[in-house]
Amino acid sequence: MDTVTWEPAADGVDPCLVPKRRLASGALMPAIGLGTFGSDHVSAVEVAAAVEGAAAVGYRHFDCASVYGNERQVGAALARVMRCGVRREELWIVSKVWNDRHADIEGSCRQTLADLGLDYLDMYLVHWPFPNFHPPGCSVDSRSPAAKPYIHENFMRTWRQMERLVELGLTRHIGTSNMTIPKLKLLVRDGRIRPAVNEMELHPHFQQQELFEFVRAQGIEPVGYCPIGSPGRPERDRTPEDTVDTEDPAIVKIAQRLGVHPAVVCVKWAIQRGQTPIPFSTNRRNYVANLQGAVSEPLTDDEMQAISGIDRNCRLIKGQVFLWKDGQSWEDLWDVNGEITPP
Ligand SMILES: NC(=O)c1ccc[n+]([C@@H]2O[C@H](COP(=O)([O-])OP(=O)(O)OC[C@H]3O[C@@H](n4cnc5c(N)ncnc54)[C@H](OP(=O)(O)O)[C@@H]3O)[C@@H](O)[C@H]2O)c1
Numbered sequence: 001m002d003t004v005t006w007e008p009a010a011d012g013v014d015p016c017l018v019p020k021r022r023l024a025s026g027a028l029m030p031a032i033g034l035g036t037f038g039s040d041h042v043s044a045v046e047v048a049a050a051v052e053g054a055a056a057v058g059y060r061h062f063d064c065a066s067v068y069g070n071e072r073q074v075g076a077a078l079a080r081v082m083r084c085g086v087r088r089e090e091l092w093i094v095s096k097v098w099n100d101r102h103a104d105i106e107g108s109c110r111q112t113l114a115d116l117g118l119d120y121l122d123m124y125l126v127h128w129p130f131p132n133f134h135p136p137g138c139s140v141d142s143r144s145p146a147a148k149p150y151i152h153e154n155f156m157r158t159w160r161q162m163e164r165l166v167e168l169g170l171t172r173h174i175g176t177s178n179m180t181i182p183k184l185k186l187l188v189r190d191g192r193i194r195p196a197v198n199e200m201e202l203h204p205h206f207q208q209q210e211l212f213e214f215v216r217a218q219g220i221e222p223v224g225y226c227p228i229g230s231p232g233r234p235e236r237d238r239t240p241e242d243t244v245d246t247e248d249p250a251i252v253k254i255a256q257r258l259g260v261h262p263a264v265v266c267v268k269w270a271i272q273r274g275q276t277p278i279p280f281s282t283n284r285r286n287y288v289a290n291l292q293g294a295v296s297e298p299l300t301d302d303e304m305q306a307i308s309g310i311d312r313n314c315r316l317i318k319g320q321v322f323l324w325k326d327g328q329s330w331e332d333l334w335d336v337n338g339e340i341t342p343p
Pocket residue numbers: 034035036037038063064127177178199200224225226227228229230231232233261263264278279280281282283285286287289290317
């Protein structure tokens with residue numbers, strides 16, 4: 001079939017102008033991606049429509065995962081995008097292995113490739129370092145009786161299978177998500193291939209400065225999830241202590257100066273700080289605004305500094321369902337004392 005050169009929509013952004021991150025491999029990753037986690041309020045069909053619409057306005061980086069339950073629909077959208085003339089090598093497609101497939105990484109990756117309709121991924125991530133299955137949508141109090149802590153030798157078994165995927169050509173890069181400094185130190189020490197990225201929660205009220213600096217010093221690119229503070233997350237993922245980034249006076253003030261939604265300020269700050277945000281949106285106006293934020297006038301030094309001063313250490317995705325024994329608190333998942341929490 002003939003392909004045509006696909007021009008971005010009039011209000012879109014030329015993908016060539018979108019900032020890129022150079023990974024340790026030399027590959028260039030667009031410094032903003034579209035999240036695709038519809039959780040329990042946005043259907044697979046709506047997410048797929050957003051993927052197609054976002055590609056039409058200039059997005060090339062898509063953050064997928066098998067557990068999002070929509071890779072088949074997203075794959076159909078990507079096929080339409082490519083039929084319209086976007087070449088596979090212009091896209092940056094990420095997926096992740098879910099926690100119940102740590103022992104069968106190749107099978108999981110091949111399933112994702114089949115669902116997405118692709119021959120290879122640009123990036124494949126271990127979604128969480130805990131091999132515990134939880135059904136999507138389960139309550140935060142739910143605990144798997146077979147839940148296991150992080151056990152480094154088990155994680156290395158998983159990581160060796162990840163490395164094998166690169167040899168097989170099923171993915172160009174591999175990376176981690178939801179890791180901590182002590183876990184990454186062991187992985188960097190024992191792995192043959194270093195993670196190309198670490199996907200981690202990052203937004204103005206949760207800046208994770210130490211981990212952010214650590215991964216960059218290791219040549220690992222930080223990818224930031226919930227970059228807007230996940231205002232649409234379900235009720236079960238909220239606690240009374242959670243703060244709201246988009247209502248922070250420092251963010252609101254900058255948004256007013258620029259005449260944009262505070263969400264866009266969060267995205268601009270993320271890119272300018274040096275992480276790669278992956279904001280989710282199925283609203284065309286919003287995903288266009290986020291992409292335009294990546295190429296418009298930068299925040300001033302004073303504004304960047306003002307945002308660096310509003311960190312609230314407010315983790316939104318606490319991960320309680322991965323706790324492995326009674327009497328633990330979610331902080332145990334995050335090695336807050338700088339050591340891996342003992343089993
Ligand atoms: N690795 C992991 O463990 C992990 C964990 C969580 C998330 N993620 C990834 O990160 C992605 C993003 O995280 P998230 O979806 O939780 O949160 P988010 O991107 O911080 O927030 C998304 C919400 O912000 C709204 N929004 C987006 N742009 C906006 C704008 N310009 N103006 C106003 N509202 C705007 C969206 O609503 P509309 O749709 O109405 O625009 C949506 O409700 C996920 O989709 C997923 O791909 C990864």
